[in-house]
Structures are given as C-alpha cells and as structure tokens.
Amino acid sequence: MLVDSHCHLDRLDYGKKHTDMAQAVARAAKRGVNHILCVSVDLATFPTMKAAIAPFPQVFASCGIHPLHKDELKDLDRLATLAADPQVVAIGETGLDYFYASETAEVQRESFAHHVNVAVELDKPLIIHTRNAQQETLDILREGQANKVGGVLHCFTESLEMAEAAIELGFYISLSGIITFRSAEALREVVKALPLERLLVETDAPWLAPVPFRGEENEPAYTRTVAECIANLKGVPIEEVAAQTTANFFNLFKLAKKAN
Numbered sequence: 001m002l003v004d005s006h007c008h009l010d011r012l013d014y015g016k017k018h019t020d021m022a023q024a025v026a027r028a029a030k031r032g033v034n035h036i037l038c039v040s041v042d043l044a045t046f047p048t049m050k051a052a053i054a055p056f057p058q059v060f061a062s063c064g065i066h067p068l069h070k071d072e073l074k075d076l077d078r079l080a081t082l083a084a085d086p087q088v089v090a091i092g093e094t095g096l097d098y099f100y101a102s103e104t105a106e107v108q109r110e111s112f113a114h115h116v117n118v119a120v121e122l123d124k125p126l127i128i129h130t131r132n133a134q135q136e137t138l139d140i141l142r143e144g145q146a147n148k149v150g151g152v153l154h155c156f157t158e159s160l161e162m163a164e165a166a167i168e169l170g171f172y173i174s175l176s177g178i179i180t181f182r183s184a185e186a187l188r189e190v191v192k193a194l195p196l197e198r199l200l201v202e203t204d205a206p207w208l209a210p211v212p213f214r215g216e217e218n219e220p221a222y223t224r225t226v227a228e229c230i231a232n233l234k235g236v237p238i239e240e241v242a243a244q245t246t247a248n249f250f251n252l253f254k255l256a257k258k259a260n
C-alpha cells in the first residue's frame, strides 16, 4: 500500500490520458496507491477541488495558497475560514520559492507566516514548498512555532542540512519523481542519508513525471516508481518503503482516515 502524499488531482488534463478522475484514482489503486492527498494551490479553486474529490473517500484535501500564486498572496482573510473545514487535513501548499519568483519574496514571506499561524491555530500540519530559500523557510517555521503541528517539506530538492533541520522541527521530507532524474545525483545522496522513518512519497502530478515516463502527464499511479527508486537507493524491499511511508503519512496527517 502506498500514499501519494502530494498531487494536484484536479489539475490533470482529463479527456486525454484519463477519461476522468475516477479513472486516474483506479489506475493508482491498481499500482497499490490506495490513498491520495490532493493539494490546494489557491482559494479561488478550493471549493471546486473539494467538490471534485468528494466522491472518493481515499482522496484527502489541503487548503492553501501556493507561493507562486501571487494574485492571492495578499488575500489571506479567507484562508482560516476555508481551512477550518473538517475535511481539510493540512494547510498548504505554502512556503517560499526564490528560484522562480525572488521578486515577490516579501509578500511570499507574509503569506507563509500567515499560513503557519493558521496551521497552529487550527492544529493542522503544514505542506511546505521551498526552493532556494532554505534559511528563511526555516526561520519562518521556527518563529511561527510550526513544531507544534509539524508538516512536510514537499518535492524536496534542497540540502541534507536543510532536511535535517526540518526533521529536528518535527517535519517529514517528501520525495517526488525528481529523484529519478539523471541530473539528480546530489539529491539521491541526500535520500540515502535520510531515515525512512521521516520520508513520504509523492508525484506532484500532473507535473514532474518520473523516469521512464518523462514527457508524459504525471499521475498518482507513478508514486510506485518514486518508492521503487528509494528502495533501490537504500537497498531495501519496496514493501518496506511502502509500509513505512504509509505509516508516516497517517502519523502526520491525523485527520486523514484510511478508506481501505
């Protein structure tokens, strides 16, 4: 059993590779991916996202504003209201992305700090997107006492030092198909050094399809490919990676209830 701990199930290009969401969910289940966390990137589309996944008890929702969605970064009032929904299991994705948008750094920081406050207030874990902003990401998590709720650094591509600092704050590290990319040698070394007890797996679909599916639209079924890569790197059976990352997921996202 595997969990896709981070994807955007509502953003797959339905009508092409999959006829609809039910088919994408079924294809995932066929490869042992029995649960999926559908991650919100803005508040405007949150209600439609929630409605779209409602028929699937094995698909969970988060609520938040992605750091690159700059139009909404100042519209924070509604976040606490929408995120209080009992079906929302986590706050995010939020965080800092200085790789693609260093020019909006200040407003990203404000939005991120607000998300941390809301997470602590609602007692829900955080889903963090972080690129090229290691120190400031950790600073904001510490200042906001994010250790009270924990969370995950998703689609991790940063240094071992950052991963270890986040783990010390009670966070998990989630790995995506990027670990299969030929250019990701340094990241694979980081993966080898991290304890399986602190890892999650994800696809971040529809983006970042792993090798050998690059160029295709990504989908939750490919979580298995990410887990296989981790198993190879660590020299353990895929079953062990699946069991541990699934246990980690339900340990972190306590409001997510096993559906099967």
Ligand SMILES: [Zn+2]
Pocket (backbone or CB within 6 Å): 093, 129, 154, 155
């Ligand atoms: Zn992200």
Ligand SMILES: [Zn+2]
Pocket (backbone or CB within 6 Å): 006, 007, 008, 039, 093, 204
């Ligand atoms: Zn994402």
